Amino acid sequence: MQRIIKFDDENIAEITKAIAELQDLRLRNIVILELKKYFSVKELVCNHTYDKWKEQSWQFLDTNFLHCLLIIRRDILKSGMVCNTKSATQRGLRCNMCEMVKQKTKNYLSSHIFGKAGDFTVSGMTAEEARQKIKENAHLLPCNIRLEKDVTWLHFDVLPQYDVTDKVYFFKG
Numbered sequence: 001m002q003r004i005i006k007f008d009d010e011n012i013a014e015i016t017k018a019i020a021e022l023q024d025l026r027l028r029n030i031v032i033l034e035l036k037k038y039f040s041v042k043e044l045v046c047n048h049t050y051d052k053w054k055e056q057s058w059q060f061l062d063t064n065f066l067h068c069l070l071i072i073r074r075d076i077l078k079s080g081m082v083c084n085t086k087s088a089t090q091r092g093l094r095c096n097m098c099e100m101v102k103q104k105t106k107n108y109l110s111s112h113i114f115g116k117a118g119d120f121t122v123s124g125m126t127a128e129e130a131r132q133k134i135k136e137n138a139h140l141l142p143c144n145i146r147l148e149k150d151v152t153w154l155h156f157d158v159l160p161q162y163d164v165t166d167k168v169y170f171f172k173g
């Protein structure tokens, strides 16, 4: 059974209930189905991953990350979000073949390698405006998120940072 649940800003309790219902309705599959209206998986993973796994690449992206991405895109920013393009790469999932990862000589544990992060350009607003909007609407998010501060792109991730309980946590990258 599938149900379309529409979020609006009027009733937070409704939204919370709707989110709980989504979880019952096999949350992950529904989130992916809904996200496909806004993103192809090719944009959210590196080319190495997509070339090998094609549509199955969804399996490497964390459910909380996908759910937050959906809420941020559809219900909070309500504006186009661009992750990877032909010229801008390694902004979503990064694998061991990605240059940024390959060249590391120390251990590298970025949320990007766990499928828990994305860097985005948002249409019609600066990254800082997007961050503030997300913070103002934190109650809509299904889990805690982290935002990288003072950067010209919107990085968000769902790494459950040890000892941090803030719904929206700003970190220095």
Ligand SMILES: [Zn+2]
Pocket: 046, 047, 048, 049, 094, 095, 096, 097, 098
């Ligand atoms: Zn890669």
Ligand SMILES: [Zn+2]
Pocket: 112, 117, 118, 119, 155, 156
């Ligand atoms: Zn990032």
